[in-house]
Amino acid sequence: MTASAVAAVASITALSSLVPSLSQTVTNGASTLGTLSATNLSVTGVDGIVSWGANTVSNYNPYDTDFNGARQGPTYNFNIARGYISPDGVNRSSILINGAFPGPTIEANWGDTITVNVCNQITGPEEGTSLHWHGILQKTTPWYDGVPAVTQCPIAPGQCMTYSFLADVYGTSWYHSHYSAQYSAGVAGAMIIHGPSQVQYDYDVGPILLSDWYHQTYEQIVEEVMASPPNPLPPFSDSNLINGKMSFNCAQLTNKSQQCTSNAGLSKFKFHSGKRHRLRLINSGAEGIQRFTIDGHNMTIFANDFVPVVPYTTNVVTLGVGQRTDVIVTATGPSNSTFWMRSDLSPSCDAATHPYALAAIYYEKADTNSVPHTAATPYDDRKCGNDDLSLTTPYYNFAATGNAAVTQDLTITAHPNASNVFLFYVNNQTFRADYNAPILPLAVGGNFSYPDPEWQVYNFNTNSSVRLVVYNTFLASHPMHLHGHNFNVLAEGFGTWNGVITHPQNTQRRDTQLVQGGSPTNPAYIVLQYNTDNPGTWPFHCHIAWHVSGGLYINTIEQDALLQKRVLPPVVANTCKSWDAYSASNVVDEIDSGEKRMFARDFSLK
Helix, strand or coil: CCCCHHHHHHHCCCCCCCCCCCCCCHHHEECCCCCCCCCCCCCCCCCCCCCCCCCCCCCCCCHHCCCCCCCCCEEEEEEEEEECCCCCECCCCEEEEECCCCEEEEEEEEECCEEEEECCCCCCCCHHHHEEECCCCCCCHHHCCCCCCCEEECCCCCCCEEEEEEEECCCCEEEEEECHHHHCCCCEEEEEEECCCCCCCCCCCCCEEEEEEEEEEEEHHHHHHHHCCCCCCCCCCCEECCCHHHHHHHHHCCCCCCCCCCCCCCCCEECCCEEEEEEEEECCCCCEEEEEECEECCEEEECCCCEEEEEEEECCCCCCCCCCCEEEECCCCCCCCCCEEEEEEEECCCCECCEEEEECCCECCCCCCCCCCCCCCCCCCCCCCCCHHHHEEECCCCCCCCCCCCCEEEEEEEEEEECCCCCEEEECEEECCCCCCCHHHHHHHHCCCCCHHHCEEEEEECCCCCEEEEEEEECCCCEEEEEECCEEEEEEECCCCCCCCCCCCCCCCEEHHHHHCCCCCCCCCEEEEEEECCCCCEEEEEHHHHHHHHHEEEEEEECHHHHCCCCCHHHHHHHHHHHHHHHHHHCEEECCCCCCCCCCCCCCCC
């Protein structure tokens, strides 16, 4: 722990009370997350409806769900625009959904159809946008996955797009912009899909979003990441937030031109003595691995990402960017207790100036402005990866993992290119997108000959399953996320995979998995496998925003023959027409991997 980080924590714990200096509107806009007025979620489903009937975690395969009888679920209207907020007391320009940070929570039942009307009102300056629904399989609607240059063109300034998709899995997740590194400016929120549970609990505390935070704008950071010559160090985050809140010590602010208010305010949560509480933990940050603890309490993990697991007890939860974990916490303290909730950006693994976030837990009879005086939980920070695979087994007994129809090795490297810009490479190729030529419409039209290798397309044709053996020669870890699937995690380690599978009869499943940092002589690896039962174009990428900017990203195509039978809705063509018109008359001033129109599109989306 650095001296400045020690001082920052000490300045909070030394307070006489936790009455904030700033209002919730100033720190977080229209969001109520992190306040005691934020309502708990239903312990059944939205409106008390149990839409899954007699289906349980143990007796029903979620991937075999028949959605023909899906009910019409919620509709949300999202306006994305710039605004000023002070999540940690430092006022900065952000990009917000409906003026809130974190963005509004989407809540639905398993099998619902979720509709979201998204309008781009970003000005001063203008830029495109899109929203990705992290972890949703999109088996019937791959065009609503929300990835510019892959499933759609960006939503142009002043334009809107309606996404409509099935809640085809259940549990805890989030949604976020997939346009450049825009989500790190605030374009993100929780997404809760109610479904069956293998554990009982009394209260659903709701989403707890854990996010590193930067005092610069995301555009400034992308410019630094893509600088020539390269910067010797990665961008360091300035704060760590729990549900969008933390208090920054203004005496440590380096940019004195920024407005800063100390003791901006911490998130607060209510516990009930003797009761079991469900916490939905989400790493919605840009870079850092989070270590989540609660002083004086253990946690029972029962789901990772959208996959229920056999419950196990721990005192720390590790989350890479994009990952989620559901835990049960039993309130074992007296009714007047107060405890610190903590989330640390890993001291060993992350680039963070002030890595420690605090929030207060108040039992039912506690003074809700009092300062907890509890000791932090020690944990092992040596592994820049997830819990050992031996600890995690899906609760549902899936079929054993056999040999895949095709195996693809993917080797991650990093070095400056010919222009002396530091980039990431997969199999010696970096990624760059063309926002005006999304891959999915091309594939549906039967065009699988892509004009530029920088689109990084791997077509697995009609193979029934794919095994990805990912080798990381870079010194830092990567949270690797696959769209359209929950993959099996077969193995992890260092060196060359020896073919041994952990829990081969029922391997861990999730949609994001950390591969640890390695070296050219001793690479780290993860081995992932999935069935190609979802015809579409699915990105596979590191979820660290700055690594994606540097090109750590590929696109996969599966079941290309069936994909050509898909019928695109008109909104895909209309969104591209609007973006074509906008980019033809406006300079799209973008420099990273997801932001380059390299040539005119040679096909029509009429």
